[in-house]
Amino acid sequence: MAPFSRGFRGHRPDAAAAGRLPPGQYETRDFPVLSAGPTPHTPLANWSFTMQGADGKTARWSWEEFTALPHQTTTNDIHCVTKWSKFGTTWEGISIDTLLAEAAAKGIKPSPYVMARSDGGYTTNVPLADLTNGKAWIAFMYDGKPLPAEHGGPARLLVPHLYFWKSAKWVRELRLMENDAPGFWESLGYHNYGDPWREQRYAGDE
Amino acid sequence: MSADAAAPRITWRLATVIDVVPETPRTRTLVLDVPAWPGHRAGQHVDVRLTAEDGYQAERSYSIASPPEDARLSLTVEELTDGEVSQYLSEVLRSGDTLELRGPIGGYFVWDIPVGGPLLLVGGGSGIVPLMAMVRHRNAALATDMDARHRLPARLLYSSRRWDEVIYRDELARLVEKDPTLEVMHTLTRELPEGWTGFTRRIDRAMLEMVAWPPSEQPRVFICGPTPLVESVATTLVELGHNPALVKTERFGPTGGSV
Numbered sequence: 027m028a029p030f031s032r033g034f035r036g037h038r039p040d041a042a043a044a045g046r047l048p049p050g051q052y053e054t055r056d057f058p059v060l061s062a063g064p065t066p067h068t069p070l071a072n073w074s075f076t077m078q079g080a081d082g083k084t085a086r087w088s089w090e091e092f093t094a095l096p097h098q099t100t101t102n103d104i105h106c107v108t109k110w111s112k113f114g115t116t117w118e119g120i121s122i123d124t125l126l127a128e129a130a131a132k133g134i135k136p137s138p139y140v141m142a143r144s145d146g147g148y149t150t151n152v153p154l155a156d157l158t159n160g161k162a163w164i165a166f167m168y169d170g171k172p173l174p175a176e177h178g179g180p181a182r183l184l185v186p187h188l189y190f191w192k193s194a195k196w197v198r199e200l201r202l203m204e205n206d207a208p209g210f211w212e213s214l215g216y217h218n219y220g221d222p223w224r225e226q227r228y229a230g231d232e
Numbered sequence: 233m234s235a236d237a238a239a240p241r242i243t244w245r246l247a248t249v250i251d252v253v254p255e256t257p258r259t260r261t262l263v264l265d266v267p268a269w270p271g272h273r274a275g276q277h278v279d280v281r282l283t284a285e286d287g288y289q290a291e292r293s294y295s296i297a298s299p300p301e302d303a304r305l306s307l308t309v310e311e312l313t314d315g316e317v318s319q320y321l322s323e324v325l326r327s328g329d330t331l332e333l334r335g336p337i338g339g340y341f342v343w344d345i346p347v348g349g350p351l352l353l354v355g356g357g358s359g360i361v362p363l364m365a366m367v368r369h370r371n372a373a374l375a376t377d378m379d380a381r382h383r384l385p386a387r388l389l390y391s392s393r394r395w396d397e398v399i400y401r402d403e404l405a406r407l408v409e410k411d412p413t414l415e416v417m418h419t420l421t422r423e424l425p426e427g428w429t430g431f432t433r434r435i436d437r438a439m440l441e442m443v444a445w446p447p448s449e450q451p452r453v454f455i456c457g458p459t460p461l462v463e464s465v466a467t468t469l470v471e472l473g474h475n476p477a478l479v480k481t482e483r484f485g486p487t488g489g490s491v
Binding site for chain 2: 030031033034035058059064065067108109146176210228231
C-alpha cells in the first residue's frame, strides 16, 4: 500500500471515465505531441510503404497505391506512457490484416515479430499477434482529415491497445522477424511490450 | 520479453521534502532527499505518484532540475490550471512531507560531458528545467578547467513571456558572469521590463541563425518547451542544415500552448 500524500484529494474522473482509464493515466481532451526529434516532412511523391519478410522479400506501395487499398474507420481510446489518455479518437487507415494479405500474394510469409521503422530512424517492435485480427492499422486520416505531420502524418502505425509509442509516427516499413528485438524506446529503458492495463511503462515493470 | 526479465524494476521510493524554493510566481523547486537514489543523467525525469486517503492515485512526470553531482534531487514544478498534481505540489506540499517517486526515466533527451559539444539549448517556459540540469552538470563537471570549458562551449536561448517568469534567472546570470564559455540569451514575448535590450519576439529563423553554431560545428541541440515552440525550432534548425540526429526534443503542454 502506497503511503498517503498529506492533504491530497485530486480530481477524480467520473465513473464512466474511470472504467476507461488504465492505472496511472488521466484523461486529456487535447492531443499532446511527443517525439524525440524533429518532425520529418517527406513529400508524398517520395513516400512509399514497405513490408519485408524475414527472408528479405519485400512488397512496396507508393502513396497512391497504398491509399487505394481497402481502408476502414476505427474509433479507439489511446494511452500515452507519459500518462495521458484520449478517449474516442477516430482514424481511417488500412488494417494490417489487409496489408499482410496483400503481401502474402507477393510471397511474403508471416513471422512472429515485427519491427516498425519510420522516417527519421525511429523504430518500435511489436509481436505480430498484436497487429492482426483487426487490432492495428496504418492510419493516414485523423478525425476525418489528413493526419498532420506532428501527429505522424502522412501515415502512422496505430496499435491502440498498447502504449502509444508503439504506434510509430511517420511509419514507412514493417519488417517481419523470426526473433524479437528491441526498438528505439525499448532500448532506452521502456517496456518491451507496453500493455497500459498492466502499467508496463518501463523495463522491469511486470 | 527476455530483455525485461533482465532489467531491474524502477521502484517507487519515498522521498522527503527538504526545502521548497520559490522560483517565479507560478513555479517552485522541491528539494528532495531520496533514499538510495541510483543517480541520473542531466535531462532525465521522474514519475511522481500521489495517493489520497481512500487510495485514489495520480501520477505525472517531472524533469529533474538538479545535476547528477548534487546530493539532493530537485524538481521544479509549474502550477497549471486544473492540474491536480501540479496544484498539490505547488500549494500543499511543504518541507517535511513525503513524496513518492520513481526514476530516473528517459535515456535519449540526456546530455553529459562525453556527449560533447558545442551544446545548444533552446527552451520555452518551464521547458528550461531539463536544460538547466545540463547547464548545472556542465558547470559542476568542468569545475575550474577552463580548457575543457572552451572545448565544450554552451549557449542557451530561453523564451519567456515576462521577465518575472524567467525561471533560474539569477542563477543563470551568476553562471554567465563567471564563465565566458556559457552564453545565455533571453527573449521575452509578452511584456518587457524598462531598458530591455534582449530579443522581444518568439524564437524564429533569424534568431536561430544568430544564436546557433553553424551546422559544420555539429552542435548537440536540446529543445524543450511547448509543442509549437519545439516544432518550429526543430524544423527550422533542420532547414538550416543541422543533422536531425543531433537535434533532440522534449515537448509538453497542450498543443495550443505558447511561450
